[in-house]
Amino acid sequence: MGKAMNEKLGHSEEADGIEEYDNALPDWWLGLFGGSIVFAAIYPIWHHGMEGNTQAAAYDVEMAAAEARWPKTEMVAELPTDAATLAAGEQIYQTTCASCHKADLTGGIGPNLIDDTWIHGGSGPEILATVTNGVAAKGMPAWGAILGPQKVQQAAAFVFSKKGTGGTTAPAPEAAPAPEAVAAGTGEAVALDGEKLFQENCAVCHKADMTGQIGPNLIDAEWIHGGELDQIRTTITKGVPDKGMVAWGPILGDEKIDALARFVHEKSHPQ
Numbered sequence: 001m002g003k004a005m006n007e008k009l010g011h012s013e014e015a016d017g018i019e020e021y022d023n024a025l026p027d028w029w030l031g032l033f034g035g036s037i038v039f040a041a042i043y044p045i046w047h048h049g050m051e052g053n054t055q056a057a058a059y060d061v062e063m064a065a066a067e068a069r070w071p072k073t074e075m076v077a078e079l080p081t082d083a084a085t086l087a088a089g090e091q092i093y094q095t096t097c098a099s100c101h102k103a104d105l106t107g108g109i110g111p112n113l114i115d116d117t118w119i120h121g122g123s124g125p126e127i128l129a130t131v132t133n134g135v136a137a138k139g140m141p142a143w144g145a146i147l148g149p150q151k152v153q154q155a156a157a158f159v160f161s162k163k164g165t166g167g168t169t170a171p172a173p174e175a176a177p178a179p180e181a182v183a184a185g186t187g188e189a190v191a192l193d194g195e196k197l198f199q200e201n202c203a204v205c206h207k208a209d210m211t212g213q214i215g216p217n218l219i220d221a222e223w224i225h226g227g228e229l230d231q232i233r234t235t236i237t238k239g240v241p242d243k244g245m246v247a248w249g250p251i252l253g254d255e256k257i258d259a260l261a262r263f264v265h266e267k268s269h270p271q
């Protein structure tokens, strides 16, 4: 520094008419350079060593803001017991839940809901949480995303209101294979009725005429997961848990799923 402006450096060859001058670096540039060195020394100490703006702190701030905006009171309060809520809940239950838990709540594919045995807890908030979040791995759909918070609360309130009215029956008979599945396993003797299975297990979401409701239309030409027989069989077996399609493999077993897949395939590919 200290040299006069526009003094040629002298050592370099001129190239394409460009020569090198020995000018001092501009003050603003030196200021930024020095400033970033100072900043780089202080910032890590503040960020890592002190309670700086860590990701955890930012997360806490965002969670607090979300909680202020969408209060969790619904999740902790006991469920409503007024007649209007229970009537609405019963209707939702009969159309949406009865296919797995039976119309009288004594259980089928899903466990008995009126005995004293609870897998996920029988308090109001626990029932609400189970219905909202489902148990994807066990075939209980996450109804929160499908029905929305109000209907879920009504259905949960209805279940809660029936709690304990059914004695102490053992939970879900799911372990015992259905007689016709056993029979089918021995050969072609019993042909499983795909249509009947569909109405019992699938119509609640795909509608009795298969035109779709919670789950998509199964008889149009549009497929999310493929319309070949093998693809349909795979979708039914594995489900799409995060989209609300139950993984039926462990619930129904291979024979019933094969009958269902053939039924869906046949209906969606009319000759």
Ligand code: HEC
Pocket (backbone or CB within 6 Å): 092, 093, 096, 097, 098, 099, 100, 101, 109, 110, 111, 113, 117, 118, 119, 120, 121, 127, 130, 131, 135, 138, 139, 140, 141, 143, 155, 156, 159, 204, 246
């Ligand atoms: C596709 C079948 C299916 C449907 C439809 C279904 N459930 Fe379930 N549900 C299950 C299964 C399977 C379980 C057992 C989960 C487990 O073993 O962890 C279950 C568990 C539950 C539980 C927890 C029981 C316990 O012992 O903790 C509640 C409560 C419940 N379901 C309510 C509902 C409600 C309300 C609806 C309708 C909105 C519904 N279910 C629809 C299959 C179903």
Ligand code: HEC
Pocket (backbone or CB within 6 Å): 141, 198, 201, 202, 203, 204, 205, 206, 214, 215, 216, 218, 222, 223, 224, 225, 226, 232, 235, 236, 240, 243, 244, 245, 246, 248, 260, 261, 264
């Ligand atoms: C709890 C609601 C629900 C039930 C019960 C249900 N499904 Fe689904 N199903 C869905 C949803 C939601 C989807 C869409 C998944 C996605 O978006 O990826 C779906 C997708 C499908 C698909 C794929 C469609 C495509 O376009 O690729 C088939 C096939 C299917 N379901 C068959 C069945 C059969 C057979 C049953 C009865 C054993 C059944 N579903 C029961 C909700 C359900």
